[in-house]
Amino acid sequence: MTTDTTAADAVAREDAAVSDAQANAVSDDGIEKLPLQASDTAARAAVAADHGKRDLVGLSREELGAAMAELGEKPFRVKQVWQWIYNKGVTDFDSMTNLSKPLREKLDAHFVIRRPSLPVEQTSEDGTRKWLMRFADGKEAETVYIPDVDEPRGSVCISSQVGCTLTCKFCHTGTQLLVRNLSAAEIVSQFMVARDSYGEWPSPTDESRRLSNIVMMGMGEPLYNYDNVVKALKILVDGDGIALSRRRITLSTSGVVPEMYRLGNDINVNLAVSLHAATDEIRNRIMPINKKYPLAELMKACREYPNVSNARRITFEYVMLKDVNDSDADARALAKLVEGIPCKFNLIPFNPWPGSQFECSSWNRIRKFSDLLYDLGFSAPIRMPRGRDILAACGQLKSESERERKSLMKARLAAGIPDEH
Structure with a gap:
């Protein structure tokens, strides 16, 4: 058998294995069903390395x-x-x-x-900065600093998993199968690396912080890594250390209803819900988790989230997908769906990524959608895309290193060089 044939067979076997994993890794409700590699495995690897x-x-x-x-x-x-x-x-x-x-x-x-190592650090033309964090066991996740448009401060977008538990159809991270949960140390250290990058030590006061907010909106579903996420958040708000206010932390969930009740009682940070549809029919199609926790259950959990008020509203995130969820009828259905919940909408122009099947709604359509929600009594600002040129915008995060390593392996095999594992 020739070297070329051997290489081709090896690559074909690997591609088939990847395809089988993608096909069998998630249940009908879009939730990862493969055995989860526990985050304490990474901790043990780190201890051995040190x-x-x-x-x-x-x-x-x-x-x-x-x-x-x-x-x-x-x-x-x-x-x-x-x-x-x-x-x-x-x-x-x-x-x-x-x-x-x-x-x-x-x-x-x-x-x-310990700090994670940083194989890649990128800064966008708009000032957004993205770090690829490599942890002690070699697994990686991405963290992003998003500067405020009007003030000299911004938010650090933190990941909770390597890959993602869910398979939302419009999200790049959802195409990377779950590898493992991040430990509390790995979650906290993402913010600490951002602090290192901007030289923001010792911890400044709220008034002078550049890294003023945290959004748990990076890779992964935070509420499917509940214990580690809550432990990390308690460290981040501790007054003797980083000392962020709970009001400066927002956790975004796709709607893991049972853990939403726990979150409000355990740490009570700001809540954001990735909604993206006003009906179960559309949400089932683009967010399979809705089959497990449909909109009626999700809205009930939102209404009962502790301390929700007009002064502390829930944010409903809504990605604008052309001809999917952006009609006037969708806007009216949204208003009816959230009736009675102190809330606001955050309209997100869809950020394209390689291989995505959706298109972003036109700017005029997004503006009309926003205006219609406003007329119905809701704040619905449009989130300006940040960091698109470095794939750091909402829904674009993914550990590209996995794909790059696979490409390098194919090149080695094609050249007759054994894989080095």
């Missing part, structure tokens, strides 16, 4: 207290170490100058303060 040392990033205050107690240290050390990590942003123990040298050496012998 010669048995434990990462302090991502530990709760209680866990950090237990770790200090194991070293024979008094409880007041917890606040000191916490502030060095999350308020000062240090990455080595020698910088913790109010700790004795023997204690710093003890900490260094048992622990690390």
Whole structure:
């Protein structure tokens, strides 16, 4: 058998395996059904890479207290170490100058303060910045800083999974099957890397923050990684560290109804719901999760979300898809659907990505849709696309490194070079 034939067969087998995985990986409701690689597998890999040392990033205050107690240290050390990590942003123990040298050496012998590596960092022509984060086990996710148009501040868009649990038809991330959940450390460290990139340490006050907000709207469905996401958010709002207000954090869900009730009671950050349709018929087609949690159940959970009021409204995100969900009738149906819920709409022009089957509604159509919702009593601003030139806009995030590695493997095989795994 020739080398060319062998290479072609290998590639064909791989392509077939990928196709089979895509075909069998999700249930009819669009939710990932393959066994989930637990995020603690990544933690174990990281510990092995650091010669048995434990990462302090991502530990709760209680866990950090237990770790200090194991070293024979008094409880007041917890606040000191916490502030060095999350308020000062240090990455080595020698910088913790109010700790004795023997204690710093003890900490260094048992622990690390880890950051993801950054294979790629891109800045868009509009100022949007995107980082590809590579974690200790080699898996990757993307994080984006989105500057405000009118103020010298902006939001950090954070991922909760490598890939995504769902298969929303208009979303690029949904074409990348779920690999695993991110740990609390990996979620928190995304914001810390953004802080590193802009030199925003120590933690500034709310008035002077450039990285002023967090939106859990990156890769993945946050509520399908509930425990890690809530643990990370509690670290991010802790007043001795990063100290973001809960009102500066927005979590976006596609509608995981049971966890929405838990979220409101456990952390009560701002809620955004990826709605994108006013009827079950359309939403079933473009967001298969609707088959599991239909609109009636979703709207009930929104009405009962704690502390929802005109001063703290739910945001309904709505991507504008030409001839799918953008008619005047759709706008009227939306208004009827959310009746009685303190809310606003965020209209999102569809951001194209390679292979997408949808088109964006025309600008005139989007404006008319927005105006009609306004006439019906709802705020419905149009989100200006940011970072399209680096695939950093809403719905465009995906770990391109997986595809690039596959292409490199094909090239190696075609050249007769064995795969290096």
